[in-house]
Amino acid sequence: MNDFFTGTTLLFTDPIGIAVFIGGLVGGLVFGAIPGLSLLTLAAVLLPFSAWLSPEHAIMLYGVIYVSGVYGGAITAILFNIPGSVENAPTAFDGYPMTRNGQAGKAIGFAVTCSAIGGTISAILMMMATAPIANFAISTFGPIEVFSVIFFGLTVVAGVGTGSLSKGWLSLLFGLFLGTIGQDPVGATPRFTFGTLYLSGGIGFVPLILGFFAVAEVFIQGQRVASGTHSSSKVSVAYPSFLEFWGMKLAVVRSAIIGWFCGLLPGVGATLAAFISYNEAVRWSKNPERFGKGEPEGVVAAETANNAATGAAMIPLLALGLPGGALTAIMIGVFNMHDMEIGPLIMIEARDLVWVLFASIFWASLAILFLGVIEAKGIVHLLRIPFPILAPCILIFATIGTYALRASIVDIYVMFGAGVLGFFMRKTNYSIPAVVMGVILGQIGENVFSQAMVMVDYSVIGLFDTWVSSSCLVGGVLTIVYLLYRQAIILVAQRGK
Amino acid sequence: MANNFKAVLAPVLWVVFGIVGLLITLDYMGPLPTFELGAAFWPQVILVGIILVSFIQILSIFFSRSTTNQITSDPLLNGEAQSLKEADEAVFLNVNVRTLAIFLLPLVYVYGMHQFGFFLVTPVFLPLYMYVMGVREVKKIFFVSLGFYGMIIFLFVHLVFTPLPQGAGAFHSLNGQFLSFFQ
Numbered sequence: 001m002n003d004f005f006t007g008t009t010l011l012f013t014d015p016i017g018i019a020v021f022i023g024g025l026v027g028g029l030v031f032g033a034i035p036g037l038s039l040l041t042l043a044a045v046l047l048p049f050s051a052w053l054s055p056e057h058a059i060m061l062y063g064v065i066y067v068s069g070v071y072g073g074a075i076t077a078i079l080f081n082i083p084g085s086v087e088n089a090p091t092a093f094d095g096y097p098m099t100r101n102g103q104a105g106k107a108i109g110f111a112v113t114c115s116a117i118g119g120t121i122s123a124i125l126m127m128m129a130t131a132p133i134a135n136f137a138i139s140t141f142g143p144i145e146v147f148s149v150i151f152f153g154l155t156v157v158a159g160v161g162t163g164s165l166s167k168g169w170l171s172l173l174f175g176l177f178l179g180t181i182g183q184d185p186v187g188a189t190p191r192f193t194f195g196t197l198y199l200s201g202g203i204g205f206v207p208l209i210l211g212f213f214a215v216a217e218v219f220i221q222g223q224r225v226a227s228g229t230h231s232s233s234k235v236s237v238a239y240p241s242f243l244e245f246w247g248m249k250l251a252v253v254r255s256a257i258i259g260w261f262c263g264l265l266p267g268v269g270a271t272l273a274a275f276i277s278y279n280e281a282v283r284w285s286k287n288p289e290r291f292g293k294g295e296p297e298g299v300v301a302a303e304t305a306n307n308a309a310t311g312a313a314m315i316p317l318l319a320l321g322l323p324g325g326a327l328t329a330i331m332i333g334v335f336n337m338h339d340m341e342i343g344p345l346i347m348i349e350a351r352d353l354v355w356v357l358f359a360s361i362f363w364a365s366l367a368i369l370f371l372g373v374i375e376a377k378g379i380v381h382l383l384r385i386p387f388p389i390l391a392p393c394i395l396i397f398a399t400i401g402t403y404a405l406r407a408s409i410v411d412i413y414v415m416f417g418a419g420v421l422g423f424f425m426r427k428t429n430y431s432i433p434a435v436v437m438g439v440i441l442g443q444i445g446e447n448v449f450s451q452a453m454v455m456v457d458y459s460v461i462g463l464f465d466t467w468v469s470s471s472c473l474v475g476g477v478l479t480i481v482y483l484l485y486r487q488a489i490i491l492v493a494q495r496g497k
Numbered sequence: 498m499a500n501n502f503k504a505v506l507a508p509v510l511w512v513v514f515g516i517v518g519l520l521i522t523l524d525y526m527g528p529l530p531t532f533e534l535g536a537a538f539w540p541q542v543i544l545v546g547i548i549l550v551s552f553i554q555i556l557s558i559f560f561s562r563s564t565t566n567q568i569t570s571d572p573l574l575n576g577e578a579q580s581l582k583e584a585d586e587a588v589f590l591n592v593n594v595r596t597l598a599i600f601l602l603p604l605v606y607v608y609g610m611h612q613f614g615f616f617l618v619t620p621v622f623l624p625l626y627m628y629v630m631g632v633r634e635v636k637k638i639f640f641v642s643l644g645f646y647g648m649i650i651f652l653f654v655h656l657v658f659t660p661l662p663q664g665a666g667a668f669h670s671l672n673g674q675f676l677s678f679f680q
Contacts (some may be wrong), residue, residue, distance in 0.1 A: 034652075045657055168568045170511055173547045177518065180540040187529035189536035192521060215603070222599035225630055293613040313499065388630030391639075392623050393645055396601055399610075400653055400661065407660040409611050416603055450532055458533055491560055 004127060006352060007359030010056050020057045021360065024064035025367055031065075032072025032084045034397065039069035039085065041404070043330045047337075054337040055353055060360040062331050064265050067364040070270055070326075071372065075379060078107045080394060082214040086205050086440065087270040090278040091431040092213055094291060094298030101294045104380050109239040110296050111303045112372030114252060118304035119365025121256045122263065122311030127358045133264070133315055141265055143451035144463055148472035150272075150445040150454045153279040155479040156288070157434045164429060165487045171431040175438020176445075178203055184372060185447040207411045208439060210398040211418025212260055212432050218391045219423040225388060226338070239373075248300045251281055251459070259305030263312025270309040272444060275437055277305030283479065291395050292433055318346055326494040393433040504558045508551040515548035598629045612670030614664030620646055654679045 011017050031042040042065055050058040073084025078095035091111060098107035124134070158168030181192045182202025193199035224230035255277040262273035279299035282288045291298050317328045321342045335342045340350050347354055402415045422432055456462025464470040511565040522537040522544070529535055602625065610619040623642040632638055654676065663672035 001678065041657055041659075073675055166508075166550055169550045170547065170554070173543055173550065176543045177540065178549070180543065183541070184529075184536035186532040187536055189525045189529070191525065191536060191540060192518075203655070218603075219600060222630065223596055226593060226595040226599055386632075388627055388632045389641055393632050395626070396608075396619060396623070396645075396649065399607070400649070400659060403662060404653075404659045407606075409662055412607050412610070412662075419603075442543075449539065450534075451533060454510035454532065487557075491557055495560065 002358055003355040004352065004362075005009025007355030007357075008363070010352065010356050011060060011359055011363065014057075016053075017057055017060070020053065020061050020352040021064055021363070021367075024061045025364060025371060027067045028065040028068030029072040029075075029371070032069035033075045034084065039065060039327055040330070042069070043327055047330060047333060050334055055340070055350075056356045058338060059331070059353060059357050062327070062334055063314075063360040064364040065355045066170040066313075066327055066331075067119050067361055068368060068371075069305070070306050070310055071111070071303070071368050072118075074111040074115065074299075075108065075375075075480075077213075077380070078111060078299070079104060079382060080214065080390070081217040082394065082398065083209055084211060087274045087309075088302070088431070089209050089213070089436055089440075090274045090302035090308075091299055093278065093302075094293070094295045096213075096217075096268060097292070097294035098296065099383070103238075103267055103294065103296075104383060105238045106240045106244075106296065107299050108372075108380065110245075110299045110373075111247070112369060113240075113245065114248075114255075114300045114304040114377040115307040116365050116369035116372070117252055118256050118307035119310055119368065120362065122260050122308040123358065123362035123365055126311040126314055126361070127258060130466065140466075140468065141261075142455070143448040143474075145466060145468045146265060147445060147448040147452045148469035148476075149276065150441050150448070151494030152476040152479075153276040153481075154437065154441055154445070154471035155476040156279045156283045157437045158431075158483065165483060167457050168431045171425070171434035172438045174430075175435035176312055176442035177438075178208070178435070179439045180446070182361065184450075186450045194234055200407070202443070203414060203439070204402075204405065204411055206405050207402045208418050208435060211404055211415040212422040212436060212465065213392055216422030216426060216432070218394055219419060220426065222391060223423075230387065244296070247455055248297060250284075251297050251300050252304050254280060255301045255304035256308045256373050259308030260312045262305070263309030264315055270313070271440060273309040274302045274306040277301045279351060279437070279466050292431065307365065311365075314357065314361065317342065318357075345445050505555055508554040508558070511551040512548050513553075515544045515551065518544040518547075593627065602626055602629060610662045610664070612665055613668045614675075615661040615676040616672050617664070617668065619649070650679050 027042055027046075028039065032039055039304055041063065043415060046061065046065075050061060053061065067247075070085075070087060073088035074091045074095065075084070076399070077083040077088045077092035078099055081092050081096040083089040083092050095107045095111065098104065154172065157172050158165055179202075183193075183200055190200050220228060258277040258280060259270075259273040262276060263270065265272065278291075278298060278301045281297050284292045285291065285295070285297060287295070313328050317331065321332070332342050340346065398415060399412055402411045403409070405411065425435070426432060452463060453482055456465070464473060507518045519541060522541050525535070568581060573582050580614040602622070606618060606622040606626075609622070619643065626642065627638050653661065658680065661676075663669045663676070
């Protein structure tokens with residue numbers, strides 16, 4: 001507790017510290033929200049300047065940016081179907097339909113509050129036991145366990161955003177197929193590249209996500225405008241009531257736990273957290289068919305988990321020197337710039353600095369709540385801008401966001417291709433969330449599957465060796481059997497009528 | 498009968514997609530030095546999955562007598578969303594010139610950006626797309642385009658040096674001059 005107070009005092013007794021904290025908070029929110037201005041852009045732009053700051057302020061700045069940026073991406077996902085970053089994509093699955101149903105205020109309210117709760121829980125757990133938890137996570141979760149968790153998660157995706165189970169499965173499998181385009185993760189053998197250099201690098205997540213969500217949405221609304229059936233989303237600033245929040249308590253706790261454990265895993269972090277947590281929300285819901293159509297629990301699950309992953313990602317970073325993603329890798333650079341080697345000794349050699357980071361993540365998570373409430377009341381009014389004016393702006397933002405990543409014009413063509421495909425898939429009742437989850441979890445899944453199979457000497461039985469992997473694999477198979485059984489019952493009932 | 502044919506067409510196309518995909522994977526089948534299952538194993542599992550699910554879909558179409566009802570009505574959507582969905586389905590194939598323009602203009606924009614660069618094509622695309630979308634007030638189109646273009650330049654070019662397409666040939670250097678001027 002004393003360490004926490006020391007960290008907090010170092011943060012807030014200095015006007016420069018307060019200015020850096022607020023600047024990082026607002027900067028993270030803005031850069032996280034606008035496609036093309038990702039968290040990484042801000043982190044990279046600020047890296048040279050951080051050398052001029054004291055070590056405490058520099059490392060605090062990056063902690064704050066990380067927390068607020070992950071939340072920032074939810075706003076555009078909810079209001080305009082444009083996820084600020086990949087980990088905010090599941091927020092759009094239900095957040096945007098809520099906006100279309102005139103519940104934008106509620107969706108943002110849930111996102112703000114759950115981001116704050118997820119981030120705060122994560123920060124508290126991080127402060128309580130960094131070193132033992134890092135050792136436990138790294139020794140318990142290897143490729144076999146990560147693969148089984150992904151398998152378990154994917155088995156429920158089929159029911160999201162479509163009334164037809166077979167179309168859901170086809171959407172998921174199509175997403176998994178898209179994820180195989182490019183070089184295979186073991187031997188770098190080109191697959192489905194047709195000899196093109198571009199495809200050998202695989203299809204980027206960002207062009208696909210922006211195409212499937214933002215561009216497809218512009219086309220769908222554009223078609224409504226052209227046919228005279230377009231109606232604007234109702235602007236509502238109504239916040240969720242306490243009772244509505246209370247109804248989400250189990251979802252929040254479950255998502256915080258999932259997000260936190262996923263955040264511990266190096267290389268996957270917040271993205272896996274948001275997708276797996278969303279899948280589990282569908283699995284445990286009494287009304288799974290509502291997901292993808294404006295179910296608040298979808299927003300709650302995704303936002304709690306991706307923010308819970310932020311604090312957890314600091315644990316392997318600080319205790320073992322393993323970055324969970326690109327931003328935590330940049331943080332290693334910040335430590336190095338101030339002549340500190342990150343790893344197990346950091347807790348002894350730079351104890352105060354580590355506690356400044358912990359305190360900054362804790363206070364930033366709480367600050368999101370207050371800043372988010374104020375921001376939400378104002379930002380919802382962006383929906384008053386008529387869609388014909390908004391449409392070209394959305395397309396230009398999506399174009400810049402896609403091009404900025406790899407400076408590749410082909411990425412922009414891919415984005416518009418995904419937009420046209422997304423338009424037709426949505427019109428024919430296929431599930432876009434399932435396609436996106438297939439692409440993202442499939443690429444991670446194949447990578448860990450290859451490692452896992454080598455580890456178990458290509459024996460499938462070996463995948464069931466640990467309690468984590470066996471329970472996830474059995475749970476996944478049971479889920480598939482249950483979904484098929486439920487579908488068969490529906491078909492028999494329809495035939496009876 | 499016609500409804501059944503329409504419903505079966507999509508899964509049949511999926512089966513064809515799966516078979517073609519499997520044939521392509523034959524090119525790189527076989528074990529790798531560090532991975533016995535080879536590069537084709539994972540995509541083959543997925544493609545076989547696509548074929549299996551498509552067959553299940555075909556079977557369920559023939560098994561169920563009321564496929565069309567299942568597709569069009571969705572009790573989970575509220576009144577407005579349901580009426581929008583119905584309206585969407587009604588106009589799905591009703592393609593007019595304006596609809597085509599809404600779809601084609603962004604593709605022309607990307608091609609134009611490839612050839613002439615972001616700085617030259619965007620000020621043309623912005624007002625044109627607003628017009629196609631139904632905005633008819635010239636003042637509004639002009640000021641919104643100017644304001645948004647200025648904001649983009651300030652934010653992405655002046656502030657964070659985001660790379661933007663510069664076009665080809667002579668336009669590449671022209672866009673480069675724009676870039677250095679704005680920065």
